Amino acid sequence: MKHIFFCFAFVCSLLLPAACSRAETTETPQAVLTVMTHDSFAVSEEVVKIFEEQYDVTLVFLKSGDTGAALNRAILTRNNPEADVFYGVDNTFLSRAVQEGIFEPYKPSTLADIPEEFTAGLAGMVTPVDFADVCINYDKAWFAERGLAVPKSLADLAKTAYKGEPGNGLLVVENPATSSPGLAFLLTTIAEYGEAGYLDYWRSLKQNGVVVVNDWETAYYTNFSASSGRGLQPMVVSYATSPAAEVVFAAEPLSDAPTASITGENTCFRQVEYAGILKGTTQLELAQRFIDFMLSPVFQEDLPLQMFVYPVNPAADLPEIFTKYAARAEEPARLDPVLISKNREEWIAAWSRVMLP
Amino acid sequence: MVRGLVKAFKSSGVLLWGAPLALLLVFFFVPMAAILKVMFERSGAIVFTDTLRPLGFTFYQAALSTVLTLLLGLPAAYVFARYDFPGKHLMRTLNMLPFILPTVVTAAAFNALLGPRGWVNLLLMQITGLQVPPVTFLNTFTAILVAHVFYNLAIIIRVVGSAWSQLDPRLENSARVLGASPRRAFREVIFPILRRPILSAALLVFLFDFTSFGVILMLGGAGFATLEVAIYSQALHFLNLPMAGLLSVMQLASTLIILLLYGRVSHGEDVPLFPRLHGEGTRKPRTLLEKWIVASVIVLLFLFQVLPLLALAGRSVIRVEAERGQRTEVQAGFTLDYYRELFINRQQSIFYVPPSRAVVNSMRYAGITTVISVTAGTLLAYALVKRPRIRRWLDPLVMLPFGASAVTLGLGFIIAFNGTRLSSTSLPWLVPLAHSLIAMPFVLRTIQPVLASLPESLRQSAAVLGASPLRAWWEVEVKLISRSLLAGGLFAFTISLGEFGATSFISRPENPTLPVAIFRYLGQPGGLNYGQAMAMATILILICAISIALLERLSHAFVGND
Numbered sequence: 001m002k003h004i005f006f007c008f009a010f011v012c013s014l015l016l017p018a019a020c021s022r023a024e025t026t027e028t029p030q031a032v033l034t035v036m037t038h039d040s041f042a043v044s045e046e047v048v049k050i051f052e053e054q055y056d057v058t059l060v061f062l063k064s065g066d067t068g069a070a071l072n073r074a075i076l077t078r079n080n081p082e083a084d085v086f087y088g089v090d091n092t093f094l095s096r097a098v099q100e101g102i103f104e105p106y107k108p109s110t111l112a113d114i115p116e117e118f119t120a121g122l123a124g125m126v127t128p129v130d131f132a133d134v135c136i137n138y139d140k141a142w143f144a145e146r147g148l149a150v151p152k153s154l155a156d157l158a159k160t161a162y163k164g165e166p167g168n169g170l171l172v173v174e175n176p177a178t179s180s181p182g183l184a185f186l187l188t189t190i191a192e193y194g195e196a197g198y199l200d201y202w203r204s205l206k207q208n209g210v211v212v213v214n215d216w217e218t219a220y221y222t223n224f225s226a227s228s229g230r231g232l233q234p235m236v237v238s239y240a241t242s243p244a245a246e247v248v249f250a251a252e253p254l255s256d257a258p259t260a261s262i263t264g265e266n267t268c269f270r271q272v273e274y275a276g277i278l279k280g281t282t283q284l285e286l287a288q289r290f291i292d293f294m295l296s297p298v299f300q301e302d303l304p305l306q307m308f309v310y311p312v313n314p315a316a317d318l319p320e321i322f323t324k325y326a327a328r329a330e331e332p333a334r335l336d337p338v339l340i341s342k343n344r345e346e347w348i349a350a351w352s353r354v355m356l357p
Numbered sequence: 358m359v360r361g362l363v364k365a366f367k368s369s370g371v372l373l374w375g376a377p378l379a380l381l382l383v384f385f386f387v388p389m390a391a392i393l394k395v396m397f398e399r400s401g402a403i404v405f406t407d408t409l410r411p412l413g414f415t416f417y418q419a420a421l422s423t424v425l426t427l428l429l430g431l432p433a434a435y436v437f438a439r440y441d442f443p444g445k446h447l448m449r450t451l452n453m454l455p456f457i458l459p460t461v462v463t464a465a466a467f468n469a470l471l472g473p474r475g476w477v478n479l480l481l482m483q484i485t486g487l488q489v490p491p492v493t494f495l496n497t498f499t500a501i502l503v504a505h506v507f508y509n510l511a512i513i514i515r516v517v518g519s520a521w522s523q524l525d526p527r528l529e530n531s532a533r534v535l536g537a538s539p540r541r542a543f544r545e546v547i548f549p550i551l552r553r554p555i556l557s558a559a560l561l562v563f564l565f566d567f568t569s570f571g572v573i574l575m576l577g578g579a580g581f582a583t584l585e586v587a588i589y590s591q592a593l594h595f596l597n598l599p600m601a602g603l604l605s606v607m608q609l610a611s612t613l614i615i616l617l618l619y620g621r622v623s624h625g626e627d628v629p630l631f632p633r634l635h636g637e638g639t640r641k642p643r644t645l646l647e648k649w650i651v652a653s654v655i656v657l658l659f660l661f662q663v664l665p666l667l668a669l670a671g672r673s674v675i676r677v678e679a680e681r682g683q684r685t686e687v688q689a690g691f692t693l694d695y696y697r698e699l700f701i702n703r704q705q706s707i708f709y710v711p712p713s714r715a716v717v718n719s720m721r722y723a724g725i726t727t728v729i730s731v732t733a734g735t736l737l738a739y740a741l742v743k744r745p746r747i748r749r750w751l752d753p754l755v756m757l758p759f760g761a762s763a764v765t766l767g768l769g770f771i772i773a774f775n776g777t778r779l780s781s782t783s784l785p786w787l788v789p790l791a792h793s794l795i796a797m798p799f800v801l802r803t804i805q806p807v808l809a810s811l812p813e814s815l816r817q818s819a820a821v822l823g824a825s826p827l828r829a830w831w832e833v834e835v836k837l838i839s840r841s842l843l844a845g846g847l848f849a850f851t852i853s854l855g856e857f858g859a860t861s862f863i864s865r866p867e868n869p870t871l872p873v874a875i876f877r878y879l880g881q882p883g884g885l886n887y888g889q890a891m892a893m894a895t896i897l898i899l900i901c902a903i904s905i906a907l908l909e910r911l912s913h914a915f916v917g918n919d
Contacts, residue, residue, distance in 0.1 A: 076772045096596055183594070227887070228887035231472070
């Protein structure tokens with residue numbers, strides 16, 4: 001008898017959510033364009049509405065973890081894509097993504113307006129949308145208080161002037177095996193010192209007491225001295241736009257950013273994010289219009305304060321907060337994306353052997 | 358006809374475990390098999406030797422964490438089962454709370470307490486005048502162990518405690534009357550009876566620590582990697598799926614071996630007991646020693662579990678501002694800004710979610726998860742207890758999802774259901790189903806030992822006294838196992854509230870749960886973002902505390918108050 005009761009309860013428990021879901025999927029006659037992206041993606045309601053009204057379409061965003069997770073999802077479902085557009089693959093993952101053949105070639109007519117720096121070598125597979133430079137942020141007050149000059153180059157960081165206690169030095173970096181800014185900084189050092197020299201450079205950083213943590217959240221909020229966590233390291237690997245975010249999201253209004261970035265030649269890595277149409281889409285026409293829309297000033301001007309990245313379209317106006325507090329690298333470190341995709345694992349493994357014994 | 362059906366059910370028992378097994382098959386074995394197959398088909402270099410270090414470390418830290426959790430948890434379970442003391446209910450509720458915390462919040466809580474500018478270091482620096490924080494806690498092995506104890510104490514206290522509180526006090530009394538010392542009575546009477554629940558709880562704790570991810574990543578730091586962390590970096594940062602597949606298989610195989618060993622160790626006759634209604638065996642501590650034991654357990658629980666939560670809640674209402682240029686002196690001021698800000702969509706983002714909606718999403722998912730996993734878990738518990746022959750293979754099968762990597766299973770969900778009606782793009786309730794997979798073993802492990810120890814004679818007496826089978830079951834068995842049902846339900850509820858890994862994979866951005874919302878705030882720099890994350894986490898804790906308190910009250914009303 002009791003078995004019946006249980007089976008009944010169990011069947012009910014299965015039907016309950018089913019009933020809920022049925023109620024939610026009320027059919028809309030409108031076309032739907034699905035955009036797969038990573039968790040950090042943000043856009044303002046107004047901008048979405050402009051596109052939706054212009055093309056009489058509903059935009060649906062599918063967020064799926066960090067860039068690596070979202071990309072995996074797109075690759076694993078390429079035979080039966082879950083979305084029409086993929087946004088957010090960056091230049092460290094790009095050649096792998098293209099190799100996997102997940103993208104449908106498309107070249108928007110406005111691509112000619114975008115600086116060649118972002119469009120070179122793309123072969124019309126994906127469209128650049130935004131960029132941000134991974135740079136070292138420093139605590140302005142900390143350096144001012146000690147009368148210590150802010151390091152200007154990667155070489156400076158290895159000098160004895162910036163030496164701290166072992167394991168508790170002045171700089172905190174992220175593990176390139178678990179964090180994308182961490183990988184970007186490793187790539188910067190490889191661009192600067194070459195494959196032959198970057199490990200020696202890291203050894204000297206280690207002697208200076210560089211701190212390695214796994215993720216950006218810990219590095220920034222626990223270890224960095226100028227964040228809310230008020231940690232011990234006055235320098236952190238973050239983004240050149242982070243100082244602007246510190247002002248926008250200040251707990252109480254600030255007249256100046258508490259942090260700034262080191263943007264000297266070859267100290268930063270430029271992360272460019274691309275959007276592409278997923279092969280097998282049933283909405284090719286709309287997907288192309290959405291890619292066009294992403295390059296338009298309306299969308300481009302929305303980017304900075306939503307995601308704290310720079311628009312690739314030079315025609316887009318920057319918000320005042322960006323021109324005041326955010327920065328761009330003077331001359332970012334450059335590495336061939338094909339080389340990155342080929343050697344990424346090897347470089348990280350070698351780095352781990354030196355830095356994480 | 359009904360009678361015929363009943364007979365059929367009773368004789369086969371298939372429906373008892375058939376439905377939960379079908380759930381497992383569709384939502385665990387199919388996706389897991391699909392993803393592993395795909396992983397090994399893809400290109401990528403497999404370096405077998407690279408798996409040995411994470412494998413060794415995974416076992417090492419899990420074993421050490423489990424021992425520590427038992428050392429602290431067993432005395433606590435004893436105190437909760439045997440003594441009444443002021444604030445017991447509150448303590449019981451608080452004890453459960455760490456369980457809900459997503460690891461990113463736990464990391465923030467320990468940072469608020471023991472970080473370089475945590476309350477402890479600030480206090481010590483104030484007293485000693487030191488310029489450098491004296492306590493280094495984050496990014497150490499100690500942090501991993503402490504966090505595991507923080508999370509898992511509730512498992513020992515609930516699973517062992519609920520069995521202990523139902524243990525007939527007369528057994529111990531008889532032993533004492535017959536001349537056994539308290540120690541001997543424990544060794545020869547209590548412990549043998551409690552062996553099963555203790556092993557059960559220890560297994561859960563061990564498996565939980567075995568697949569630990571966030572704690573290792575965020576509190577242990579870059580020097581430590583478990584299999585789960587290695588799978589994460591191989592799959593999502595190197596895109597080396599074959600390697601991730603190999604690591605996942607190793608993790609699953611290890612789990613299976615542990616489960617089989619457990620099956621061997623825990624094998625033995627169940628001791629049928631006449632369980633007591635809750636509260637019968639409890640009393641106020643009398644001797645000085647008893648008082649001392651109770652007091653020290655309370656203090657330890659407070660230090661390990663409550664203090665980090667208080668530190669976190671503190672950071673949500675206190676702004677810590679270092680005077681510029683005076684880094685050693687930190688000024689703190691009370692503020693409600695972080696809470697106020699939660700209700701404002703300052704950036705006009707389309708993904709902004711008011712806290713109320715995140716609360717509703719979380720509660721709905723948690724409610725559905727509880728219903729599914731308690732029903733399925735209880736069915737399985739009955740199947741395992743009443744049909745000992747199937748136990749040998751069914752038991753490890755049901756527990757196996759515990760050993761699955763969240764990353765691998767998440768990808769498995771996506772490819773297995775891609776293009777079907779079960780796809781996560783069309784199914785909002787995939788989230789509670791995924792949560793139920795994780796919660797079901799908890800429910801099973803909580804209920805099974807108690808159910809196993811119920812003497813058959815109880816129901817027979819009820820039947821002799823004229824109760825229908827349903828009534829006998831409802832009034833006798835359900836009431837007697839209700840403590841454990843409640844504990845299992847609470848685990849399910851809280852697991853769902855706090856789950857982050859799988860949720861971030863399959864939830865829809867417009868329907869985030871509280872943990873997903875918290876994580877969004879931590880993704881960008883700025884004091885306000887950090888404060889809002891703390892405020893949202895505090896709301897999560899409060900909601901959970903209220904729910905636990907209500908559920909406990911409900912169950913007391915049902916069983917009769919203690």
